Amino acid sequence: MTESQQPTLTDTIERLSRKKISSVELTHGYLQAIRDHSELGAFISVDEDKALEAAALADKAGPPDENQPLRGIPIAVKDLFVTASGTTTCASQFLKGYESPFTATSVQKLYDAGAFCIGKTNLDEFAMGSSNENSSFGPVKNPWDTTRVPGGSSGGSAAAVAAQLAPVALGTDTGGSIRQPAAMCGISGLKPTYGRISRYGMIAFASSLDQAGPMAVSAKDCALVARIMAGADRLDATSVDKPITRWEEPIPNVFEGLRIGVPKQYLIDGVDPEVLSAVDQAISQLEKLGATRVEISLPHTEFAVACYYVIAAAEASSNLARFDGIRFGARAQEISTLTELYERSRTEGFGSEVKRRILLGTYVLSSGYYDAYYLKAQKVRTLIQRDFQDAFEHECDLIACPTAPTTAFPLGEKTADPLQMYLADVFTIPGSLAGIPVLSVPCGFDGNHLPVGIQLIGQAWDEHRLLSVAQRYQEETTWHLQAPPLLSHGGKA
C-alpha cells in the first residue's frame, strides 16, 4: 500500500458497530503500532495486558450503542490526568511511580461511555513547554518529520493520533497545549470553554486557564469525545452546568449569515508566509460554504504573551507548592531538617523549565512586586477578554487565524531561549486568557510538507457552532485525512 489515509474515530466506531473488527483486534493493532513507533517517544507508559483485558470485556458487552457510544475504543491519555490504574507522572522525576487513588472525572466519563486507556502520553513536564522537549522521559518526535518537535505540551497525544497509535487522545490546554501540537502534527484539537469540562484529576498548572480537551483526526471525532467529557462536576467548583447537545451532528445551515472575523493583529512579522497563505485559503473555502469574511481588530493582542506569562507562572508557583516530598512523590535522602527536605526534594525533582517558572511566579507574587506585575496582568487580561467580547458583540460570529506562527520547528532550535519558545504560543494564548472555546484543524502544508493548522475561536459556550463549521469544512477538504509519510512505507497501513 503506497498511501494511507487517517482513519477517523467515527469510522472506527462504525466498524466496531458493524462487527467488521473487534475491540481486541483493534487494540492489538494499536499496541503493535506503539511498539513499531516507539522511537517517537509518544508514550510514557503502556499496560498491554490491561488494555487487552478491557477490550475483551467490551467485545463481550457488544458493539457501541447509545448508552456506550465509545464501547471498545482505546484512548491515549496525557500523563497529566490521574488514573487509578497505572502511574501518573506529569513527565516529572518528582512523580515517577506515582499511583493515584482515583481517576480524573473527564477520563472516568469516557470510561463510563465504554472507552478504556491504552497508555499515558508524554508531555512537557507539568505541561510547561511548547515543544515537548521539557519531558524528563525524553522528547517526543513529530511523525511528519522526526527531526522536528511535535509541539507541546500535549506533544505525545498529538504524535500518537498522527501516527495512528490511538484513535483519539486527551490533552490539556493552558496557553495552547492542545491546539499548537494538534496544528504541528496535522490533527484536530479542541480547547473547550473554561468550565466546560471538569478539571478534577488534572494535575494543576494554572488553575484559571487549564482546560481538558480531545485530540483526534477530525472535528467530528473531537465533538463526540468532548461532549461526553463535558458537564458540571461537584468535585470542580469552576465547572459550569450548561446544556450540552450532540455536537457531532452539525447545526443545519450553520453558514447562513455567518460572519468570520479575521484579526488584523495576527498578520504580524515573524509569521511564516506559507502559514498565512494556507489559512487564507481555508477562510476562502469557508466563504464558498456561505460565510462572510470581515476584518476585525483585537487591539490588545500584542500584550497577551506578557500577560499570560505573569498569570500562568504565578498560579504555577502556587500550585506546585504541594510538591514537597512529604505525602507523595520523590523525597530527597540524607537530609536532617524539614526545610532541607523541602528544598532538596524540590530541587532534585523539578526540571529547569519548571524551576524557571516557579522562580518567575514567586517573584511576581512577592511583596513589593505584586501590583506591578500580577495585578497589572490581571487588568490586562480584562482588556484582552473585552477585545473578544467587543468583536463578538459587534463584528463577527467566530474568529479565524493561524494556530501557530510557524510549522513544526527542529528539535533543539528554541531550547536555549525561553522567550523565543514562549512566543510560539502567541496565537493560542489570547483565547486561553479569555476562557473561550477554540478549535484547531489542519488546513494545508508548507513547502516541507509539514502541516498547518487554522484556529476557529468562538464565544463562550459556543462549541457546537465551532465544531459544526469545522465539520462542514472537513466534508469539503481532506487535509485532516492525510497521513504522515512515516506510515506509507512498512508501517501498519
Add this chain to the structure above:
Amino acid sequence: MNDNTNAQRLVDIAEIKRIARLARLDISETDAERFSSDVNGILNYIRKLQELDTETISPLSHVHGSHNVFRRDEQEDYDKREKILLNVPERSGNFIKVPLIIDQESN
C-alpha cells in the same frame, strides 16, 4: 547567554537566590546565574504591560465572573486510605514520617 544591552537588570543573582529560598528551591551558583539571566529576559519582555493605562480597569481573576460555590459540609466515607498512603515516601503504620520539626531545646 546574551545580556540584552538596552534591557534593565531587574533581578540580580542575590535576588534570584532570595526568591529561590522563598520557593523552597536550593539552586546552585551556576543555576542562579542562568536563571537570573533568563528571568531578566522574561521580565524585560513583560515590562511591555506598563505601556497600557489600566487605571480604571478592574482585574480579572475568573473568566466567567467570580462567585462562591457552596455545598453542605458533610462527612463522607472514603475507602482508599491505603492507596493514598502507598504513595508516602516514608511511613510508619498510618503515619507519615518527617524530620524533627520543633527542635528539642526550644520545646
